[in-house]
Amino acid sequence: MIALITGGARGQGASHAERLAAEGYEVIIGDVLDDLGEETAARLGIAYRHLDVTNPDDWAAAVPERLDVLVNNAGIIHVNPLVEETLEAWNRLIAVNQTGTLLGMQAAIPAMRANGRGSIINVASIFGVTGSEGYIAYTASKAAIIAMTKTAALELATDGIRVNAICPGGVSTPMNASEPEGGVVPLTPLGRRAHVSEISGAIAFLAGDDSSFVTGTELIIDGGYLAR
Ligand SMILES: NC(=O)c1ccc[n+]([C@@H]2O[C@H](COP(=O)([O-])OP(=O)(O)OC[C@H]3O[C@@H](n4cnc5c(N)ncnc54)[C@H](O)[C@@H]3O)[C@@H](O)[C@H]2O)c1
Structure with missing residues (x-):
């Protein structure tokens, strides 16, 4: 089983890589932090590719011929209240978080279709479900990821490709x-x-067969934040 994880040089992406590698997946991480990405990959005994998720050419080069799992994890954040948000900051964040997720799904589909199965996991946030002051661009991008996940799940179900957030x-x-x-x-x-x-x-859980009947949904892991 082969898994590609974006934003895998550090943070959650590196942890996901470690977990999937421990479960026997062949893991590839992509990132823009090349030195750290190479270091993380060497530490975990996995592969690293330079992958700017906003760049379709990087995606074409990074997706292997066979792909079972894609984790669209790369993301950025900034704090700007609505009235102070700049077009430049907005466009950059939407390009990475939202368009990067679109390009990733598009790049992975041919390999997964050829394989007859696949699991795509898109990393949204509690801030895609609820608002948060100062995070106008981030909340927009994460809500979009949840919506895109549902549409992709509907379009790819008959290919055996599950899509969750x-x-x-x-x-x-x-x-x-x-x-x-x-x-x-x-x-x-x-x-x-x-x-x-x-x-x-x-x-x-979402990568493997334990979730074989789970698609088009979002799994909230928030210590109870959204229960209020
Ligand atoms: N940390 C939190 O509290 C939190 C909460 C909810 C959701 N998230 C989401 O989890 C994901 C992982 O974030 P994290 O907490 O590990 O933060 P992080 O900043 O440690 O990791 C993000 C990674 O994405 C990479 N990245 C940034 N732009 C990129 C690009 N254009 N192409 C490829 N890689 C790029 C960064 O270099 C970094 O390695 C993000 O999507 C984030 O929005 C984080």
């Missing part, structure tokens, strides 16, 4: 290292951020 709450990674004190923690009933491995368990 995950919606993590706060997770301890470099992405939220600079977040305002506590971030979502005060609003999280479990009272902490997730460890990356707690998100990787969901990836392993």
Whole structure:
């Protein structure tokens, strides 16, 4: 089984790579942080490819002939209230988070169709389900990922390709290292951020046959944040 994980140089992507490799997958990680990506891949005994998810040529070069699992995990974030959002910042974030997910699914489909099966996992967020002040572009991109996941699941079901999204709450990674004190923690009933491995368990579930009847849905892993 072959899995390609974007944004795999660090954070959640590196953890997902470690988990899937431990489960026997042949794992390829893609990222724009080439030095760190090579280092992570060497540490985990997996492969690294330079893959800017906004670049269709990078996708064409990164997708192997056979592909069982694609995790569209790469993402960026910035904080700008609605009235202060700039077109440049908006376009950049939408290009990576939303268009990158579109290009990834498009690039993976031929290999998965040839294989007669596949699992695509798109990384959304609790901020794709609910609003959050200051995150106009990020919430837009993550809500779009959830919607795209459902449409893709409908279009690809007869090919044996399942498409699901995950919606993590706060997770301890470099992405939220600079977040305002506590971030979502005060609003999280479990009272902490997730460890990356707690998100990787969901990836392993959605990647494999334990989730063979699961498609077109979003799995929320948020310590209870959205239960309010
Ligand atoms: N950390 C959280 O609290 C949290 C919560 C919910 C969802 N998420 C989502 O989880 C995913 C992983 O984020 P993380 O928390 O591990 O953060 P992270 O910043 O540690 O990891 C993101 C990775 O994506 C890579 N990346 C950025 N732009 C890229 C591009 N154009 N092409 C390829 N790779 C690119 C980065 O280099 C980095 O390695 C993201 O989609 C993020 O939005 C994070």
